[in-house]
Each structure stands twice: as C-alpha cells, then as structure tokens.
Amino acid sequence: MPESPSWITLVEPTKLARRQLQPGEALFRQGDAVTAVYVVQTGRVRLVRHLADGSTLALHAARAAETLAEAALFADAYHCDAVAEVPSEVTAVPKPDLLTALAAHPEAALAITRELAARLRDLRAQLELRNVRSAPERILCWLRMRADGIPPLVRIDRPWTEIAAEIGLTHEAIYRALARLEREGRIRRGDGVIRLCSARRRGRSV
C-alpha cells in the first residue's frame, strides 16, 4: 500500500542524510529540538509518548516507505520518542530546508498536500476496516479493497504475518480465516495471489 513520498525531491539531495539505526536506538527523543522529519527506508520505527505519570503510550509504528513526524515540522520540539524496533534505515529531511522549499515553491506545497491527503484517505479506510468484527469478513474487505482485474485478483507480496498486524489480527486468525474463506468458496488461493469469487453463483458446487 505505501509508496515512497515524492516530496523528498523538493529538497536538494545533498541536504538529505541517511541514518542507520540499531534495534532500540533512538532517532530522536521527546523534548528534543526538531531538526528534521524522516522517511523510513527499511525496518520499523516506533513512536512512543511519555506521560506525566511515567507511563508510555504507543502512537505509531512507521514501516518502510512511511513518513515520520511530519507534524513536527510545525513544532519546536518532538512530542514523542522515535525508537527503532528492528535494524532500520531512515532518510532525514532537514526541517528548515523543507520549509523554505515549501514556501518558495507553491507547487511543492501542493504536492505535499496531495500526498498527505492520500495518506489520510488510506488511513481512514484502514481504520474503518477495523470496525469489521469478523475476521473472515475483515480480510475479505481488505482483499476487495485491493482487488484488481476480472476476475478480481490480489497479489500478496509480503508475509501474511505482516499483513495480519496491519489488519489487526493474529497470524493464526488470518490463516484460519483464509482457510475458511477458501473452504466456503469465497476466495481461491494460488501462489502469491488470491482470487475473489463473486458473491453470486457460490453454491456448494463440485
């Protein structure tokens, strides 16, 4: 689903900095002055907020191709920690450079608006998906959302384990639901591809 954000190109390539993170290593800490926003290239970075009572609150887990802390662009200090969960690589986009680029080029600002609006739309759909209680139904919705062609096919290009986390189910639940959907003839599983079977003609044929 996530595509690498195009607006990195708004900033001179020489200004972009790559950074490697070990598991547990922090990209920035709550309270740090904002120096940049980031794009995760590989791995996974967790955003965690520390509360007054000492407890923590998970805010997000940014995966490859996702942007990180865009809202920090308009703040002086980060409002949460960013910590790598696994070995990760991120691109740092310096805040001042990005801001001047946006101010200087109206079309650049439009590009970033477009990008954010698209992400917002996708995220809302993902949230709506969580409102589907039944595991099989939720998976079916997820599949239909990204089905393409006739018959409707979905290319599965990453481990179900990962998809499970995105959908909000354990991987066991996913496998069971998939098995059931296939048993009921609602989907058909092929190597790395799922075929959706139309709701019509789905009796207990041979």
Next chain:
Amino acid sequence: MPESPSWITLVEPTKLARRQLQPGEALFRQGDAVTAVYVVQTGRVRLVRHLADGSTLALHAARAAETLAEAALFADAYHCDAVAEVPSEVTAVPKPDLLTALAAHPEAALAITRELAARLRDLRAQLELRNVRSAPERILCWLRMRADGIPPLVRIDRPWTEIAAEIGLTHEAIYRALARLEREGRIRRGDGVIRLCSARRRGRSV
C-alpha cells in the same frame, strides 16, 4: 478531539456554500465531477465505494468538524459516494477557489499541510489504539491520551455510546470496562469527568 479546520478561511466566505442533507441523501456520487471538498458541520456522512462486483466498501464516516474528500482536490471525479446517515449540514469549499488560494498564498498551503499532518498524527494514534486488545486497557489508553492536569482529568463531553464507536467497542463493553476500572481503583468517575488514578499506590485500600 476534532477541531474545525482553519483553512476554510482561505476561501472567500461568499464562495462557501452550506448544504443540508436528509438521512440517505447523497452529497455526491462516485463518478461525479469534483466540484468541492467539504467540512461536516453537524451530523455524519458516510463514504462508500462501489466495487466492480456490485458490493460496497465502507471507507469512512465523517463526523462533525471533519473534512471530507480532501483527496478529491487532486482528482477529476469522486471515487466514492458520500451519503448522510443522519440529518447533516456541510460546508462546501469549491475546488477551484481552494486551489487558486493555495497556489497564490504559500502560507495558506503551509496551513493546510499543517492541518493534514496533525490529523494524520491523530488518526495514526487512533489506529494504534485499536491494537490494544483488552477493552479496559484500550479505554485506559484512550483516557490517558487525553488526560490533562494533576490529577489527570478527562472531560467527557459526549455520550459514551459515541465514544464506544470511535474506540471500536460496543457500548456495553465500554460500560463494563469502565465499571471494572473503577472497581479496581484505576479510574474515578464523576459527573462528566474521569479521574485517572496513578499506577503507584493502588492497593485495596479502604
């Protein structure tokens, strides 16, 4: 949580159009040419996509103070239906006017970027919240996220029924979880206010 978007002011007030919607009435249909983006003033508007096989897919339910179809700003046609679920009122922001305003005023584009980034952050937090399986824990996280002051208080200014939907639980589950949290001394309920009790000193005192 949602605050009315400030960027409406970017467009001349005379260009803004109010529109009343009856339950079931459509604001726009999938395939319609994009004429405007919207802000929901009151009520609730559902976004639904129609798929090739005739089925539908829920994409979002925009509530008061939420924006609607911002992504359509960069498309020729709407990609889903927008239908009022309850009597609703929306403000239509004409696409061309908004686009010219954004192109003309760099600071306007920045303002909208800021707004979208903030929404994105909130939405990601909301999604992350759904990863908390336990009803009491999820509610507790939700409360901690919006707690304020010492001791931490949360003002409840809308029916739990509504909050339940946002959190992703049935209202019954919410009430039971609240009762349990209070019984365990983790929260304290007062009229329209919840007080969070610190994790420390929480034995079975009198």
Next chain:
DNA sequence: CGAAACGTTGACCGTTTTCAATTACAGTGG
C-alpha cells in the same frame, strides 16, 4: 547445513459480542 522466519492447524480459555431487560432522563405535545 542449521537457524530463523513463515505457514498451518488443533485445543482451550477468556473476552467481547449479542440479545434482552431495566432505570434514568430530557424533550414534546396535550
């Protein structure tokens, strides 16, 4: 080749959903 991650399935248990019923209340119209 061996370790690690992925895929798959079974059984059991705990929680949440469902369905149902009851109380409290605010607003409405007679």
Next chain:
DNA sequence: CCACTGTAATTGAAAACGGTCAACGTTTCG
C-alpha cells in the same frame, strides 16, 4: 403539569469468536 417517547446508561446471561499456547512442516538464507 404530566403522560409519552427516545436516547443514554447499566447490568445479566449465553454464545461466538479470536487470542494464546503448542506442535510441526516448509522455506529461506547466511
């Protein structure tokens, strides 16, 4: 002013469902 009606708040009981734990075959990759 008071029945009357609809929404919100609660609580109970039973059923369904997904989580968790466990075990195992398979694939991947250094």
